[in-house]
Amino acid sequence: MTTIDSKIPQGxxxxxxxxxxxxxxxxxxxxxxxxxVIVVGTGLAGASAAASLGALGFxxxxxxxxxxxxxxxxxxxQGGINAxxxxxxxxxxxxxxxxxxxxxxxxxxxxxxxxRLAEVSNSIIDQCVAQGVPFAREYGGLLDNRSFGGxxxxxxxxxxxxxxxxxxxxxxxxxxxxxxxxxxxxxxRYEMLDVVIIEGRARGIIARNLVTGQIERFFGHxxxxxxxxxxxxxxxxxxxxxxxxxxxxQVYKKGAYFANxxxxxxxxxxxxxxxxxxxxxxxxxxxxxxxxxxxxxxxKEDAEALQKGRKTANDIPDEDRDFYLERRYPAFGNLVPRxxxxxxxxxxxxxxxxxxxxxxxxxxxxxxxxxRLGKDVVAARYGNLFQMYEKITDQNPYETPMMIYPAIHxxxxxxxxxxxxxxxxxxxxxxGEANFSDHGANRxxxxxxxxxxxxxxxxLPYTIQNYLADQIQVPRMSTDLPEFQAAEKExxxxxxxxxxxxxxxxxxxxxxxxxxxxWDFVGMARTKESLETAxxxxxxxxxxxxxxxxxPGEANSLNTELxxxxxxxxxxxIGYLMAIDAYNREESCGGHFRSExxxxxxxxxxxxxxxxxxxxxxxxxxxxxxxxxxxxLDYEFTERxxxxxxx
Amino acid sequence: xxxxxxxxLKVWRQRGPKEKGFFETxxxxxxxxxxxxxxxxxxxxxxxxxxxxxxxxxxHDCREGICGMCSMFINGHPHGPDEDxxxxxxxxxxxxxxxxxxxxxxxxxGFPVIRDLMVDRNAFDKIMQAGGYVSVNTGxxxxxxxxxxxxxxxxxxxxxxxxxxCGACVAACKNGSAMLFVSAKVSQxxxxxxxxxxxxxxxxxxxxxxxxxxxxxxTNTRACEAECPKNVSITNIARLNREFLCxxxxx
Numbered sequence: 001m002t003t004i005d006s007k008i009p010q011g012x013x014x015x016x017x018x019x020x021x022x023x024x025x026x027x028x029x030x031x032x033x034x035x036x037v038i039v040v041g042t043g044l045a046g047a048s049a050a051a052s053l054g055a056l057g058f059x060x061x062x063x064x065x066x067x068x069x070x071x072x073x074x075x076x077x078q079g080g081i082n083a084x085x086x087x088x089x090x091x092x093x094x095x096x097x098x099x100x101x102x103x104x105x106x107x108x109x110x111x112x113x114x115x116r117l118a119e120v121s122n123s124i125i126d127q128c129v130a131q132g133v134p135f136a137r138e139y140g141g142l143l144d145n146r147s148f149g150g151x152x153x154x155x156x157x158x159x160x161x162x163x164x165x166x167x168x169x170x171x172x173x174x175x176x177x178x179x180x181x182x183x184x185x186x187x188x189r190y191e192m193l194d195v196v197i198i199e200g201r202a203r204g205i206i207a208r209n210l211v212t213g214q215i216e217r218f219f220g221h222x223x224x225x226x227x228x229x230x231x232x233x234x235x236x237x238x239x240x241x242x243x244x245x246x247x248x249x250q251v252y253k254k255g256a257y258f259a260n261x262x263x264x265x266x267x268x269x270x271x272x273x274x275x276x277x278x279x280x281x282x283x284x285x286x287x288x289x290x291x292x293x294x295x296x297x298x299x300k301e302d303a304e305a306l307q308k309g310r311k312t313a314n315d316i317p318d319e320d321r322d323f324y325l326e327r328r329y330p331a332f333g334n335l336v337p338r339x340x341x342x343x344x345x346x347x348x349x350x351x352x353x354x355x356x357x358x359x360x361x362x363x364x365x366x367x368x369x370x371x372r373l374g375k376d377v378v379a380a381r382y383g384n385l386f387q388m389y390e391k392i393t394d395q396n397p398y399e400t401p402m403m404i405y406p407a408i409h410x411x412x413x414x415x416x417x418x419x420x421x422x423x424x425x426x427x428x429x430x431x432g433e434a435n436f437s438d439h440g441a442n443r444x445x446x447x448x449x450x451x452x453x454x455x456x457x458x459x460l461p462y463t464i465q466n467y468l469a470d471q472i473q474v475p476r477m478s479t480d481l482p483e484f485q486a487a488e489k490e491x492x493x494x495x496x497x498x499x500x501x502x503x504x505x506x507x508x509x510x511x512x513x514x515x516x517x518x519w520d521f522v523g524m525a526r527t528k529e530s531l532e533t534a535x536x537x538x539x540x541x542x543x544x545x546x547x548x549x550x551x552p553g554e555a556n557s558l559n560t561e562l563x564x565x566x567x568x569x570x571x572x573x574i575g576y577l578m579a580i581d582a583y584n585r586e587e588s589c590g591g592h593f594r595s596e597x598x599x600x601x602x603x604x605x606x607x608x609x610x611x612x613x614x615x616x617x618x619x620x621x622x623x624x625x626x627x628x629x630x631x632x633l634d635y636e637f638t639e640r641x642x643x644x645x646x647x
Numbered sequence: 648x649x650x651x652x653x654x655x656l657k658v659w660r661q662r663g664p665k666e667k668g669f670f671e672t673x674x675x676x677x678x679x680x681x682x683x684x685x686x687x688x689x690x691x692x693x694x695x696x697x698x699x700x701x702x703x704x705x706x707h708d709c710r711e712g713i714c715g716m717c718s719m720f721i722n723g724h725p726h727g728p729d730e731d732x733x734x735x736x737x738x739x740x741x742x743x744x745x746x747x748x749x750x751x752x753x754x755x756x757g758f759p760v761i762r763d764l765m766v767d768r769n770a771f772d773k774i775m776q777a778g779g780y781v782s783v784n785t786g787x788x789x790x791x792x793x794x795x796x797x798x799x800x801x802x803x804x805x806x807x808x809x810x811x812x813c814g815a816c817v818a819a820c821k822n823g824s825a826m827l828f829v830s831a832k833v834s835q836x837x838x839x840x841x842x843x844x845x846x847x848x849x850x851x852x853x854x855x856x857x858x859x860x861x862x863x864x865x866t867n868t869r870a871c872e873a874e875c876p877k878n879v880s881i882t883n884i885a886r887l888n889r890e891f892l893c894x895x896x897x898x
Contacts, residue, residue, distance in 0.1 A: 048785075052784075052785040055785055066714075066716060067716065067767070068768065068769070068771065068772050070715070070772075071708055071709075071715060071716050073708070073709060073714070075709065075714050076713050076714065085792075125791045126788040126789065126791045127783075127785060127786070127788050128791075129791040130781065130783045130788045130789075130841055131780070131781050131783060132781045132839050132841050134801050134804040134835065134839065135791075137796055137797075137801040141796050141797050141801075142795055143791055143792055159808075160809075165811075166808060172775070173781070174785070176776040177782060179776045180776045180778075188772070211761055240708040241708055241709075241710060242708050274681045275679055275682070277682060277689065277690055278686065279683070279686050279710060280710045282711045283711070387731070388711070388712065391732055394738075458786070461785065508689070508693060509693075550699070552696055552699060552700060552701045558765075560702060560704055561702060
């Protein structure tokens with residue numbers, strides 16, 4: 001039986017990271033120049049890692065599928081980034097940020113990882129300010145904070161509603177500086193298609209030049225994946241159109257464990273679906289829940305009138321409005337964590353109280369905030385979000401409440417990594433959303449940016465040296481080695497096979513079908529039966545894809561349909577992994593809700609005695625179910641409680 | 648509730664940077680006015696794929712107006728006729744039933760066409776690499792609140808920083824100038840105490856790179872500002888000129 005070593009350092013929680021850094025191996029400056037590190041992805045994690053490794057003196061090769069590193073989907077994060085600065089003097093501390101994150105993750109994250117995350121959070125803010133990130137400030141010139149779900153303190157730093165953009169541009173500028181200094185070489189419009197393993201270690205990648213269609217080989221002493229999450233398995237999500245889980249599946253098939261794939265976050269505040277040609281769902285920042293109040297009608301006849309268009313929101317008097325989050329969760333109100341808010345919206349809509357013509361929406365109302373603060377203050381806080389909402393829906397949120405509904409947003413699951421962020425393949429690291437490490441079963445708002453930058457700026461640049469210190473004697477390898485040739489041939493064979501199918505279905509039509517299966521059967525509420533249905537349907541869909549997809553054009557040229565097909569082939573694998581993991585996990589925790597396991601009040605019911613582990617899935621071959629390995633989650637420092645946002 | 652329109656699309660097709668391009672015309676029926684412009688393009692491409700043809704190639708990614716990847720020149724305007732939006736946030740309700748819509752790529756010496764509506768904006772990365780940063784390494788940084796920054800200054804820096812690097816300013820400019828893009832970055836960093844140290848040198852390096860890459864001169868037509876989806880102001884260009892002049896005087 002394989003045992004899983006998470007390499008958590010000894011000592012008290014607060015000493016672990018310091019102890020690790022004090023005793024880890026380092027690489028001296030002269031040797032750094034001789035070591036090549038491949039970083040795939042240029043989002044917050046990828047760009048910050050590439051820039052930091054370049055600044056240290058490593059020779060970095062950095063890849064992205066977009067035309068520029070600045071396009072990575074981190075750019076779309078709106079609300080903010082958490083840090084335990086306690087600038088507001090409201091009782092925040094590293095421990096409290098750690099505790100909120102552990103609790104928010106429903107006690108399914110590693111204590112040591114989360115503590116480290118909270119510990120380095122403050123340095124991130126310092127770093128970003130030094131780069132020229134224009135965070136919001138108070139009149140005295142000091143940094144401003146706002147509150148986010150799952151916390152009772154204000155610890156979220158923000159830059160208007162464009163925090164992700166500003167943080168990414170900060171990392172991108174640091175990266176640009178390293179490109180100028182020659183320590184980082186950028187490969188834009190390149191897509192990784194496989195990892196190359198030599199004698200058990202990751203030694204390079206095979207990538208497709210998306211402009212020429214050429215397949216190329218790249219060597220690295222180590223490979224770092226900052227390739228993001230796999231939310232687009234659902235077709236409709238808040239992710240960018242190009243976001244994909246392919247790198248994760250490629251390395252999973254080479255032996256890297258895929259951890260907790262079923263933990264997917266459904267974000268409560270997205271613009272509802274409008275039609276079947278819809279290509280993506282737009283998120284409305286969680287920060288809106290600071291001042292917006294969420295409600296549905298108390299009376300079913302009002303809900304029906306709203307659905308039929310006979311009444312508008314403003315026709316419903318205050319006493320007939322059910323502010324269900326404030327009613328159910330008095331202590332946190334509209335600022336409950338995302339999973340709780342999403343399920344509560346689904347519960348109301350399933351009970352027939354939903355609004356919009358579909359009945360699948362709830363109101364997010366700023367009337368009260370405008371009364372309390374004035375329109376100008378609300379506009380200053382949320383103006384750009386209101387404008388975006390109006391452009392999409394043609395409705396003015398200053399006058400009529402927004403309509404929102406949950407949508408897939410983020411995946412807490414991902415590649416299994418140890419404390420050093422190394423996967424189960426030596427020399428292969430995963431950072432940011434691509435790994436599974438810090439959010440447990442549910443991520444708190446404003447923590448994704450924190451984790452991406454923590455990994456890239458302050459964790460990986462240390463831990464990777466502990467690995468690379470042993471590699472200084474390894475010379476750069478030729479990409480003519482048989483392992484490179486074999487990996488390239490595998491990629492070429494897969495592409496040739498896809499091109500030769502010449503079936504009747506477009507890639508998107510199959511992807512949309514997969515998305516509906518995921519939403520209906522592996523979505524916000526899952527059951528044993530729904531998951532069995534999902535697994536059967538995904539198997540059938542995989543067969544349909546491999547026998548009936550049609551890809552026009554040539555493989556050795558720019559071909560956007562081929563790019564999508566390659567990604568979809570991997571989404572089909574991930575969809576199955578999500579379903580099998582959800583099927584195995586007979587409990588409800590965080591973003592994973594099994595209808596069989598709930599309290600009388602409809603809250604998630606964990607089964608700590610049976611499922612307090614990280615589910616690590618180990619690939620066993622085509623059309624075979626993966627093997628389940630378990631990393632036990634021992635809580636040494638925190639008492640596991642039922643999450644309570646009521647009092 | 649749902650309205651639909653029929654439209655005729657004239658789309659620029661071009662196989663590669665060196666090849667001759669042409670307009671191809673398509674008729675699309677029953678397009679929902681709730682669709683975004685790119686969703687309408689998806690409908691077109693699904694039709695083309697169903698006919699065994701290659702889809703129209705265009706850049707797009709986040710589809711929420713922030714990544715700066717989408718880049719179409721629609722009816723004579725970068726990002727189309729609506730105000731303050733990128734193409735992905737443009738909706739079909741802005742067009743009339745029976746309308747003919749012309750879609751072209753960004754046209755500028757600095758942005759060669761890759762295929763159809765996709766252009767190469769690598770030049771923007773190169774300008775950034777020339778100096779669009781504050782020279783700090785990771786770590787060893789003083790506390791974030793060590794230097795107070797007046798709120799109006801921070802807000803002004805934020806406005807400049809809201810540039811998404813889409814290139815609409817270049818596409819809108821008759822000279823193909825990248826001054827709005829360059830000035831937005833120079834301004835953001837020059838306004839903040841952290842970036843002030845290198846402000847003059849930064850302006851000089853970024854302008855030199857811009858000139859080298861074949862972008863034209865600014866003649867104050869203000870077309871860039873009018874078409875910018877993020878409302879980046881040309882006062883930034885004035886600030887860039889000031890920084891640039893300072894740098895030249897020091898030389």
